[in-house]
Amino acid sequence: MTEQPTARDPRSPSPSEVGPVLTVADLHVRYGGSHVLQGVSFDVPATGVTALLGRNGVGKTTTLKAIIGLAPRSGRIVLRGKEIQDEPTPRIIRAGIGYVPEDREVFGGLTVDENLRLVDPDLGVDAPIVGRLFPDLVARGKQRAGTLSGGQQQMVSLARVLLRTTSVLLVDEPTKGLAPKLVTEVADVLAEVARTTPILLVEQNLPLVRRIADTVVVLDAGQVVHRGGAAELVADADLTRELLGVSMRREGVA
Template sequence: MTEKPGAAAAAAEGGALPGEPLLRVRGLHVWIEGSHILQGVDLAVPASGVTALLGRNGVGKTTAVKAVLGLVPRTGEVLLEGRDITARPTHEITASGVGYVPEDRGVFNGLTVAENLRLAERPRGRPRYGLVHELFPELRKRAGQAAGTLSGGQQQMLAIGRALLNENRLLVVDEPTKGLAPRVVAEVADAVARAAAGVPVLLVEQNLALVRRVADEAVVLDAGRVVHTGPAAELLEDAERTRELLGVSRAHNAEEGEGR
């Protein structure tokens, strides 16, 4: 009795029904220059926790998150809180509450750190500068510096800070630790873990140590298709399966984890 009216209200607003995933993707196909990159991807991101999107290089992980956001032409269905957003333009999808940290960080080199953050402010939104500066004090110190002159790690912090500036329903983070020094990896991992406490995250990541630390669910892509779905811990426990799906040995991966 206490639950039902809320659920009905959520349904009326197009919000998620209890137990229904926050993001659901069905039959996602992407062609780029004649290549069939995604061949019918189905996946779901639950309403809390971190869902890791895994797979070897070039299996279509980045394309998949871009397709979810409408950054590449695609066919299929993308539902956010039960609402079909497939035909919506990217800016409407993200403005409705999706934070995005792209693979190449996507910071604007010619703009200052402060301007990069200001650009991410949403009209009628309440920018959480307090949170961002608490997580990354560096960003406040370097507010007037051009983003292009920041180090790779600082740029990544700016990209994550920018995505955390708004209160979101979903955070999409694409390989946040790629090409970063081990010490910075730890800082970025902390930030992702901290963010995940407040908002569901779809995380593309190669660093399995980070995945083990933060991920709840795992979806594995291979050659444009989903080949495995299940709890992240279960997958990573099974060294044989991990190697088969991801092409990395657990030992190697543990080493990398210790390295940080």
């Protein structure tokens, strides 16, 4: 499949030309006797997509949960220059962090429109951003979310978060378990969203990372072991295999 353009508009400043929207500094998470995150530090630029990569179990999802206060943590978390590590989760969300969890968490007994009206009671599927990015959801507005495919439920989860004004979007493995066609559709949406809202993305699909990510942060055993450009990492087969234990040749195409 032909590679699509990356998410960032070439007229926009590169991630290195503006300050970070989110800074994570010396982040630690402990569960009982397990030291899951051990001093994780990185920045999320104010533009584009930052991919958080690593083998299974290295702390990627825990990092996202720690940022929004769903995991016990210590360290500094700075959103647009303001420290938020001592704030409760609802205040962190209201401050401008959107979170799309790995398991989507749609309300299966509610319709698509009702799921969206939990965030925007006045518009639901009639919200302009839904019509622009998720036309299929408009057509399925009266369908119960529990009867949707995995990819359609992922779109509901994304749309629900995007109905709020966000400074940065945290997205956890949005293409996990999806068919290739749906992977491409989710990638298209994320690429479009990233034109205006920076994204911190946990993802295993390296072709998708190559397509839409600007920068990468790689975790191993609860620590950051690599930071750099996404294109440079996925172009280096030896480094990719060393850090992630995978080869591009084995990955699906986004």
